Amino acid sequence: xxxxxPRAIEKKWQKEWSDSKIYEALDNDAKPKYYALxxxxxxxxxxxxxxxxxxxxITDVVARYKRMQGHNVLQPMGWDSFGLPGENYxxxxxxxxxxxxxxxxxxxxxxxxxxxxxxxxxxxxxxxxSDYYKWTQWFFLLLLERGLAYQQESPQWWCDxxxxxxxxxxxxxxxxxxxxxxxxxxxxxxxxxxxxxxxxDDLVAGLDGLDWPEGxxxxxxxxIGKSKGAxxxxxxxxxxxxxxxxxxxxxxxxxxxxxxxxxxxxxxAEITSEAQKKDVEKYVEKxxxxxxxxxxxxxxxKKTGVFTGAYALNPINNERIPIWIAxxxxxxxxxGAIMAVPAHDERDFxxxxxxxxxxxxxxxxTTPHHGxxxxxxxxxxxxxKYDGLSSAEAREQIVADLVKKKIGEEQVNYKLRDWLISRQxxxxxxxxxxxxxIDGAVAVPKKDLPLELPVMDDFQPSGDGQSPLARAKDWVxxxxxxxxxxxxxxxxxxxxxxxxxxxxxxxxxxxxTEAPFSKEKAAYWLPVDLYVGGAExxxxxxxYARMWTKVMHDAGLINFDEPFKALRNQGMLLxxxxxxxxxxxxxxxxxxxxxxxxxxxxxxxxxxxxLAPFDMSTPWSNEGLAGVFRFxxxxxxxxxxxxxxxxxxxNSESEGALMSATHGAIKKVSRDLEVMxxxxxxxxxxxxxNELYVVxxxxxxxxxxxWKFALKSMxxxxxxxxxxxxxxxxxxxxxxxxxxxxxxxxxxxAYLVKHTIKIAIQVNGKLRGEIxxxxxxxxxxxxxxxxxxxxxxxxxxxxxxxxxxxxxKLLNFVV
RNA sequence: GGGUGAGUGGCGGAAUUGGUAUACGCGACGGACUUAAAAUCCGUUGCCGCAAGGCUUGAGGGUUCGAGUCCCUCCUUGCCCACCA
Numbered sequence: 064x065x066x067x068x069p070r071a072i073e074k075k076w077q078k079e080w081s082d083s084k085i086y087e088a089l090d091n092d093a094k095p096k097y098y099a100l101x102x103x104x105x106x107x108x109x110x111x112x113x114x115x116x117x118x119x120x121i122t123d124v125v126a127r128y129k130r131m132q133g134h135n136v137l138q139p140m141g142w143d144s145f146g147l148p149g150e151n152y153x154x155x156x157x158x159x160x161x162x163x164x165x166x167x168x169x170x171x172x173x174x175x176x177x178x179x180x181x182x183x184x185x186x187x188x189x190x191x192x193s194d195y196y197k198w199t200q201w202f203f204l205l206l207l208e209r210g211l212a213y214q215q216e217s218p219q220w221w222c223d224x225x226x227x228x229x230x231x232x233x234x235x236x237x238x239x240x241x242x243x244x245x246x247x248x249x250x251x252x253x254x255x256x257x258x259x260x261x262x263x264d265d266l267v268a269g270l271d272g273l274d275w276p277e278g279x280x281x282x283x284x285x286x287i288g289k290s291k292g293a294x295x296x297x298x299x300x301x302x303x304x305x306x307x308x309x310x311x312x313x314x315x316x317x318x319x320x321x322x323x324x325x326x327x328x329x330x331x332a333e334i335t336s337e338a339q340k341k342d343v344e345k346y347v348e349k350x351x352x353x354x355x356x357x358x359x360x361x362x363x364x365k366k367t368g369v370f371t372g373a374y375a376l377n378p379i380n381n382e383r384i385p386i387w388i389a390x391x392x393x394x395x396x397x398x399g400a401i402m403a404v405p406a407h408d409e410r411d412f413x414x415x416x417x418x419x420x421x422x423x424x425x426x427x428x429t430t431p432h433h434g435x436x437x438x439x440x441x442x443x444x445x446x447x448k449y450d451g452l453s454s455a456e457a458r459e460q461i462v463a464d465l466v467k468k469k470i471g472e473e474q475v476n477y478k479l480r481d482w483l484i485s486r487q488x489x490x491x492x493x494x495x496x497x498x499x500x501i502d503g504a505v506a507v508p509k510k511d512l513p514l515e516l517p518v519m520d521d522f523q524p525s526g527d528g529q530s531p532l533a534r535a536k537d538w539v540x541x542x543x544x545x546x547x548x549x550x551x552x553x554x555x556x557x558x559x560x561x562x563x564x565x566x567x568x569x570x571x572x573x574x575x576t577e578a579p580f581s582k583e584k585a586a587y588w589l590p591v592d593l594y595v596g597g598a599e600x601x602x603x604x605x606x607y608a609r610m611w612t613k614v615m616h617d618a619g620l621i622n623f624d625e626p627f628k629a630l631r632n633q634g635m636l637l638x639x640x641x642x643x644x645x646x647x648x649x650x651x652x653x654x655x656x657x658x659x660x661x662x663x664x665x666x667x668x669x670x671x672x673x674l675a676p677f678d679m680s681t682p683w684s685n686e687g688l689a690g691v692f693r694f695x696x697x698x699x700x701x702x703x704x705x706x707x708x709x710x711x712x713x714n715s716e717s718e719g720a721l722m723s724a725t726h727g728a729i730k731k732v733s734r735d736l737e738v739m740x741x742x743x744x745x746x747x748x749x750x751x752x753n754e755l756y757v758v759x760x761x762x763x764x765x766x767x768x769x770w771k772f773a774l775k776s777m778x779x780x781x782x783x784x785x786x787x788x789x790x791x792x793x794x795x796x797x798x799x800x801x802x803x804x805x806x807x808x809x810x811x812x813a814y815l816v817k818h819t820i821k822i823a824i825q826v827n828g829k830l831r832g833e834i835x836x837x838x839x840x841x842x843x844x845x846x847x848x849x850x851x852x853x854x855x856x857x858x859x860x861x862x863x864x865x866x867x868x869x870x871x872k873l874l875n876f877v878v
Numbered sequence: 879g880g881g882u883g884a885g886u887g888g889c890g891g892a893a894u895u896g897g898u899a900u901a902c903g904c905g906a907c908g909g910a911c912u913u914a915a916a917a918u919c920c921g922u923u924g925c926c927g928c929a930a931g932g933c934u935u936g937a938g939g940g941u942u943c944g945a946g947u948c949c950c951u952c953c954u955u956g957c958c959c960a961c962c963a
Binding site (some may be wrong): 277278281282285286288290292308309310311312323366389390391392393395396397398400401402403404408409410411413476478598599601602635670673674675676679680681682684686687689690691693694696700734742743745746747748749750753756760821822823824825827828829830833854864865866867869872873875876877 | 879880881882883884889890891892893894897898901902903904905918919920930931942943944945956957958959961962963
């Protein structure tokens, strides 16, 4: 008998699938399309990790199931290959990112192939291919044309030792990642931004129709942070200046007892009195030196601030109120200034107590609250003519009155900031802009795209805040497309999130040289039907990709405005000890090693799905791996024994058991696949296998025809999960063609009808017995039968008040 | 501090959505095969009890004929965000 040897069969079928191109998707197929996609992986030097395995396997199982159900399935793969790790590696080793990227993607591709994924490899590309980033640059120009790209000065983290800007993740505990005792500072640089804030409303509204986890939708809503309120003007006393504040609670205006400006607010210097000047300057300087971490910590500690010596006039009653500065107000949110209402805002309350500022209550509540500050709704008091109104009514009237006097307006505010895409880095798509002393920032003509990244041999930072590209003299020095005069290229490159904001569209038409994609092919394949990946990209990537999609829609390039119909996040796979997997702890699980050890890809795929529901975090288990391998081996052995058994076509008693086990499994596995309940689907297959062993033990392989149907079905149901063994068994059972394009089996309810059923007997809801009785028996018959049960009868001493019967399930006597 | 999941055997986890709690796998124990071991196969395995039987889904309360599932209070824990005016 042949032994189950995954090493031999997996290699064989992977080659066969590749040769026969069965996973290559046709762009013009009458079958309904299904586009299944995993998150764009970054091809790191370490290779595929277990998280990728879980991610890709989930997508693949659905893709395979849909394909067998008769869909035209597209499951592509590509590489998000620009980025910091490649550049950092180049800085350390001098090996160019072009070389390491090639090695890493080759490695990733080989490792993916070893997992037996049903990917259409003919569509593969990397974001670092100039055929691809040509169109990323093209989209930059599209955004520029549509007024959605602009330049602005913006502070960046800076390391004085490296003489370079740092990304957020290179700032560790407020210091440089390479110089752990060098505090980072901020350096102001001119940067490119995409105006994602123009789409803030659309991005909120679009979430409603999406089949995404509610948690992710909520995170996006919070990130965009839409809040309705009012912008109010406070005149500065004795100065011809006004301070604009944003508030969501204009109803509490009578309770505003001071104003707070962010330390970096532009009016600070101007309004500060001579007497306070020294203190204010000291505070501003100290605040500027605080890095983000300290600011976060400050939230937990005492609030600090300083009085400017200036006063503002409350627009509603002309009260003079002091103007303070404090770092609990951020320049980046709203107008960088607030009206402080200590009676009804916790932070203001804390601050007012700290500095003995008056507190005026203006909203009374009937519900008791502790701590002295109430931020809920209530009835207005101490508010002049608004007294007695509800806070909601007062909110509207006060704003309406101030609008009339032109010192206020209704305003929607967003937490969302525009998207900074400039990176002072080498390893990214160059921004297609030429700076001309006469014409300013001029777009590179579209016919000149791609603007290729020049090959360099030194990737050290320049030391002046510019990208290493600034040293590529021949590349930088160019002519202005408008006036023809000497000009310099933009040396910043684009954020990697730009590359991953449209790649899902390129898979629809990866070889197009005339356009990023054809409208027809995009219309056929998109939107993505199922998008699977980790929750760590919940906000940024998904928000950026949605914004680009909306821009493309507005530009008439596509006929939909949401890219991902359904989104699913896989849970984290933890180490066997329940800890997070990390290289430094040495508790990582290497997928390739598991395959090579002899367990094979099929067992690996099964265990990552079987451990827990796909969206749950769960620890890895080597014993579990051995368990699923044992299961595959049992299926294999049983099929081999069937093949080698004597030919016996006669009907036997085994038929009924085989048929009900088979149809039951088809029903259960199909239903579980519909809702992505992979762990229970695999459990059902194991149970099916166990049932077949029982039949074999009792009857042998009598009735080979029915046995063949059972084993064939087993292979088919197994196919999405363990594609190699399924294909091999299919061939061994002399079935023609690939199992992966054979139609998915259908169950027949007739085989699942039971002649006798077991009914639970309860007394007062407690289980007291069980009876077996002919199906469809009358309730009265069941009742009589139940009363004969001795244990039940013991509990039925008193009068039966009520009987509840759940058909075919249970009978409950209430006494 | 805010948001959001999750607490079920020795372990990972099931439970048709209010109807027989603990499917499936692991581990453990017993048996068969073997000179022996591994592998394989066959049993047993929530807890207490010799048994009949009783008890059991983080804790406590409630609704219901009936609650792992619904409601209230609390405890533990994972993840995400964090002075958002």
